[in-house]
Amino acid sequence: MHFMTLARQADDPILAMGAAFSADARTRKLDLGIGVYRDEYGRTPVMRAVKEAEDRLLRGQPTKSYLGVEGDREFLAALEPVVLGDERSDHALASIQTVGGTGALRLAADLLALEKPDRTVWFGAPSWSNHGALFAAAGLAVRTYRYLDPLSQQIDEVAFGEALEAAREGDVFVLHGCCHNPTGVDASAAQWRSIGRALARRNLLPLVDFAYHGLGQGLEADRAGLRILLEGVPSALVAYSCSKNFALYRERAGALFVVGQRPGVELAASNLTALARANYSMPPDHGAAVVRTILHSDELSAMWSAELDAMRGRVRRLRALLAGEGRIGPVDLGRLATQHGFFSSLELAPADVARLREDHGVYVVPSGRINIAGLREEQVRPFAAALRAVLA
Numbered sequence: 001m002h003f004m005t006l007a008r009q010a011d012d013p014i015l016a017m018g019a020a021f022s023a024d025a026r027t028r029k030l031d032l033g034i035g036v037y038r039d040e041y042g043r044t045p046v047m048r049a050v051k052e053a054e055d056r057l058l059r060g061q062p063t064k065s066y067l068g069v070e071g072d073r074e075f076l077a078a079l080e081p082v083v084l085g086d087e088r089s090d091h092a093l094a095s096i097q098t099v100g101g102t103g104a105l106r107l108a109a110d111l112l113a114l115e116k117p118d119r120t121v122w123f124g125a126p127s128w129s130n131h132g133a134l135f136a137a138a139g140l141a142v143r144t145y146r147y148l149d150p151l152s153q154q155i156d157e158v159a160f161g162e163a164l165e166a167a168r169e170g171d172v173f174v175l176h177g178c179c180h181n182p183t184g185v186d187a188s189a190a191q192w193r194s195i196g197r198a199l200a201r202r203n204l205l206p207l208v209d210f211a212y213h214g215l216g217q218g219l220e221a222d223r224a225g226l227r228i229l230l231e232g233v234p235s236a237l238v239a240y241s242c243s244k245n246f247a248l249y250r251e252r253a254g255a256l257f258v259v260g261q262r263p264g265v266e267l268a269a270s271n272l273t274a275l276a277r278a279n280y281s282m283p284p285d286h287g288a289a290v291v292r293t294i295l296h297s298d299e300l301s302a303m304w305s306a307e308l309d310a311m312r313g314r315v316r317r318l319r320a321l322l323a324g325e326g327r328i329g330p331v332d333l334g335r336l337a338t339q340h341g342f343f344s345s346l347e348l349a350p351a352d353v354a355r356l357r358e359d360h361g362v363y364v365v366p367s368g369r370i371n372i373a374g375l376r377e378e379q380v381r382p383f384a385a386a387l388r389a390v391l392a
């Protein structure tokens, strides 16, 4: 018998919750789990700009022949100023299209492990629940430090400073570009500046996970932290996802950018190509082709950014409505108005999470993370009422 020595793996907490929600027969239920945007009708629509780009691709695409290991170079060239801004820095740059943002992180992890197998990857906890598994799967050691000070609900700069001092030269720090997952608490401009200085001083490498661009405060404001960071560090990796801001989730459109100096950047690019070839050979075409078609057209770009603005506006409105519900037991919803993006973390014990689900059909991730973009405005009050019933 084969495979008998394998241990059974725990379900992914986010994906398992989605399956449990679908299996729940109740009609009054609320899914605040996986990070997917829903509109006021509870749908996750295909963006109009995407539909239009798909129409154009359907009519005009001349071939389905292979694109190459790096994927769609025109997609990468069009995406670069969106991600990094128009002004060029002195850095050299390389990029590769990836299988979504997760694929970008994993390819980065494989590169990091190849270059220096004994390095450690550090990130603030809590973080996206897949971060730990992803870097461990690439064979890298993972260590965490406390991301938030629970009292102030601000970034715990002391814990970050201690992690910096404990790290060894060449270690990697995973930073969230914007819309921190799961807390919604982002670094200020001053904090980005001092993070960059500290990383450079200790010769540590930032890996920026940039998955919610445009969904916090806007495209420009959301990349401001990354730009400040890049001013202060010699090198960085940026894992970018088009899943949320182009609502292309299942198409797996993403990219990995290597920012640094020659010839290191070229060596990184050559190794990324070899790693991708030995793994999945080439990324899927369609999502990237859609993004490229949108970004190449002024008309479609304007349509896309207006749709993105509307999505962000809805999330911000929901945040304001939730904040209006004030404090409920240990949970201060008021602070949600100053946080950004789809997620915030509520102080919910496992028993609270279970009661929300069992008694009220409200599904939140076991850590207490809620996906605000999954709410409709009319659901804010019932959600707060369920919280009150559980926490009061």
Ligand code: LMR
Pocket (backbone or CB within 6 Å): 014, 033, 034, 035, 036, 128, 130, 181
């Ligand atoms: C999330 O955090 O919910 C999203 O990034 C989706 C996922 O793959 O977990």
